[in-house]
Amino acid sequence: MKFSHCCVIPLYFLTFTALSSLIASQTCKNSCGKIPIKYPFGTGLGCGDPRFQQYVTCDEEKLTLTTHTGCYPVTNIEYSGQVMYISDPSMSTCACTQTGKGFGLDWDAPFSFHDDTVFTLLDCSTTSSPVYKTSGGADDLDSNTTVIPQCDRAGGPICSFLYSCRAISLLDLPISTCCVYTPVDLGPSFEMDLQKLQCTSYSGFYSFNGQESNPENWKYGIALKYKFNVFNDYPSSCANCERSNGVCGYGGVYNTFVCNCPGGLNTTSDCFFQSSYNHSPRLLPQHTAGNCLIFSLAYFLVRIFSV
Ligand SMILES: *[C@@H]1O[C@H](CO)[C@@H](O)[C@H](O)[C@H]1NC(C)=O
Ligand SMILES: *[C@@H]1O[C@H](CO)[C@@H](O)[C@H](O)[C@H]1NC(C)=O
Numbered sequence: 001m002k003f004s005h006c007c008v009i010p011l012y013f014l015t016f017t018a019l020s021s022l023i024a025s026q027t028c029k030n031s032c033g034k035i036p037i038k039y040p041f042g043t044g045l046g047c048g049d050p051r052f053q054q055y056v057t058c059d060e061e062k063l064t065l066t067t068h069t070g071c072y073p074v075t076n077i078e079y080s081g082q083v084m085y086i087s088d089p090s091m092s093t094c095a096c097t098q099t100g101k102g103f104g105l106d107w108d109a110p111f112s113f114h115d116d117t118v119f120t121l122l123d124c125s126t127t128s129s130p131v132y133k134t135s136g137g138a139d140d141l142d143s144n145t146t147v148i149p150q151c152d153r154a155g156g157p158i159c160s161f162l163y164s165c166r167a168i169s170l171l172d173l174p175i176s177t178c179c180v181y182t183p184v185d186l187g188p189s190f191e192m193d194l195q196k197l198q199c200t201s202y203s204g205f206y207s208f209n210g211q212e213s214n215p216e217n218w219k220y221g222i223a224l225k226y227k228f229n230v231f232n233d234y235p236s237s238c239a240n241c242e243r244s245n246g247v248c249g250y251g252g253v254y255n256t257f258v259c260n261c262p263g264g265l266n267t268t269s270d271c272f273f274q275s276s277y278n279h280s281p282r283l284l285p286q287h288t289a290g291n292c293l294i295f296s297l298a299y300f301l302v303r304i305f306s307v
Contacts, residue, residue: 025264028247032058038079039238039248040110040228047249047260051110052226056084065111065224069104075221082232083114085206087221092122092201094165094215100201102194103222114223116206118155119192120162121179123171123200131179131197155180161215162203237269244270 028047031037042048043058056065056074063074065086072086090100103119105111124131131151159178162168179199181192194202206223228234238248241259249258251266261271 026247026260026262027264028249028260029058030247032063033061035063035074035077037063037247038242039234040226041077042247042249046251046258047247049228049248050250050255055106055109055111067104067106067109069101072222082226084111084224084226085221086224088204091220092168092203093220094162094218095167097122097167097171097201100194102192102197102202103204104191104193105224111224111226114206114225117223118158118205119181120155120158120203121151121181121194121197121199122162122168122177122202123173124177124179125198126174126176129179129198131181131199151179152182155182161213165215240270244272246271
């Protein structure tokens with residue numbers, strides 16, 4: 001009977017490694033770097049919601065938003081409030097000024113600016129920048145672009161604080177070249193084209209971080225809102241899938257819902273049926289069958305060798 005041990009143990013080891021390799025083969029990940037990934041975002045093709053897939057991607061554990069103006073690291077996602085925070089390496093902050101091209105969202109992307117986002121245009125030409133012109137004047141040469149807003153006068157203090165930052169104060173720019181440009185007014189194309197606006201750079205932040213007069217500690221970046229769909233309801237099939245440690249995805253010709261389970265299997269419902277290797281009480285049928293097979297095999301071998 002001693003023999004039985006040396007047979008059963010390697011066999012168990014084999015099944016265990018087989019299961020672990022299945023675990024490792026879950027296509028859709030539930031995190032990208034340090035950022036947890038949940039619906040509607042995904043870590044690859046077939047993961048998350050197809051509408052978001054082309055805009056938000058996970059590459060080498062880095063989550064990135066891509067728009068026609070560039071690629072932007074996603075710094076955080078607040079799932080409860082449906083807000084995605086991104087940074088723009090080309091924007092100016094209190095610590096660093098640099099020339100930039102601007103920022104734009106694709107018109108068909110499922111995102112819009114969060115109300116907390118404040119854009120400030122820096123070093124604008126007071127003579128030629130359209131932000132200083134009254135918009136929509138019939139005699140205006142720029143009447144083609146009637147949606148161009150004026151600067152937000154209430155944002156004056158923001159300009160003063162930003163221009164007091166060392167990096168910006170060194171440039172010795174008159175405060176009149178600063179314009180607080182409220183994103184809700186970016187127009188139907190969601191576009192901030194610095195070249196057209198005749199400004200050298202821009203800064204974006206979404207929170208004063210409780211210190212309105214300390215621009216060094218403001219939270220620089222861009223806050224974007226997203227919606228699940230027109231009615232903004234979280235698909236219940238996906239909620240069930242995530243509750244069972246699955247990751248929501250899509251597949252097939254019609255991009256129908258797929259629940260990608262920790263073992264790498266896809267279901268159309270949830271992963272509760274196969275959660276046995278994580279949560280022992282419920283044994284999944286295959287697993288039990290596998291155990292049976294191994295026991296029988298071991299028993300068979302033991303019988304053969306003990307004859
Ligand atoms: C499961 O679904 C994911 C995401 O749609 C897909 O990439 C993967 O190939 C599917 N796996 C299987 C085993 O069908
Ligand atoms: C208006 O836009 C069109 C096409 O973009 C351009 O050809 C035209 O010159 C513009 N008119 C003015 C007054 O700017």
